[in-house]
Amino acid sequence: MKDSKQTKKLVEIEEIVRSVGWGAAKILRSYYRGEVNQGNLEINHDKTDGPVTAADVAANHYILEKLQAVFDSDTFGYLSEETHQGNDRLVQDWVWIIDPLDGTRDFIDKTGEYALHIALAYQGRPVVAVVAIPEAEKLYFAAKDHGTFVETADGTVTPIRVSERNQIEDLFLVVSRTHRDDRFQKLIDSLPLKDRNYMGSVGGKIATILEQKSDVYISLSGKSAAKDWDFAAPELILTEAGGQFTHFDGRPLTYNNGDVRQWGGLMASNGHCHELLCQQATELLAKIDGDQ
Incomplete structure (x- = not known):
């Protein structure tokens, strides 16, 4: 995956996913702030893995719709928290792994500390990723061998690195x-x-x-x-x-x-x-x- 041509392709995919991430973050924010008519705390108590809000479903639908319009299901598998069923491994080498709302309890409790995750894995390892923090209006994105960046709502993009603390x-x-x-x-x-x-x-x-x-x-x-x-x-x-x-x-x-x-x-x-x-x-x- 370190081939420069491959990296260029991953960066092109990353550009698409950034746009999808911002769109999904906007949906989550609209539900979080009560701007959606049906309200943001429509809970499905039948979900065994915890509460699911209408925001989960709306963001998941948006993400899948946008990605599937570009990345065909023959080549790309889709593994989403909201649509996952059973324990069968997806057969595709390329698999989108999606959590439309990470931190549902924080969303419900109004801490603001929720996120959304979109990753593309190749043969079981992530190669493109977006993590959006809607209430901070920040989106972190990365492609394999190309570094991590943070984008703010005004479009400013900045490289970002971990701390140097070493004790x-x-x-x-x-x-x-x-x-x-x-x-x-x-x-x-x-x-x-x-x-x-x-x-x-x-x-x-x-x-x-x-x-x-x-x-x-x-x-x-x-x-x-x-x-x-x-x-x-x-x-x-x-x-x-x-x-x-x-x-x-x-x-x-x-x-x-x-x-x-x-x-x-x-x-x-x-x-x-x-x-x-x-x-x-x-x-x-x-x-x-x-x-x-």
Whole structure:
């Protein structure tokens, strides 16, 4: 994927997805601000993975409609949180992985800390990504081997990089305010990091690392696990900005495996202490599990 011709093609795709991302962000903002007639809190309680708002459905429909008009379904698969069914792996090499509203609870609770994710994966690895933070009116985008950029509502585009903090005791962890089981709480309490920042959506969390406010994000599965669409786009915008995003044992994440759940411990960081953080997390987790 490092071929210059291939990179040029990915950048062309990135341009299209940026436009789609801004359009979907506008839809989410209109629902969030109550500008849509049906109201923004139309909840579908039948969804097993949590509340789904009318905004989810509207943004998802818009994203799929725009992408499918350009990228045919024979060549490109579509893996969306709102349309995913079953555990069959999509057969296409190129797969769009979409979360039209990451941080639904934050959307409902009016924290403003929701995001939308659109990623294109090639053979299980992300190569184009957009993460939009509608209430911040920012859109982060990346193409493989081409860097990460942030675009603001006025059209200004700026390259963005992770922090240079390189001592574990100087690093800031970003976590949710809630949704932590005892095992995860013990893990993050045991890591010798400087301080914590709090943010809702995964996309928002990774954005704080890009903005150099945070340096570390950890996902640890319990009874359930985060899904492909939670990580595919945030991973690429982080790694193209100089960070790392792996399993605790250093393995890369892979997507479109059939089971969309990302089990185990995952470490995202500014990259400078990544291996040491993974090692410490693994050792601490073994001790926590041994004590139970």
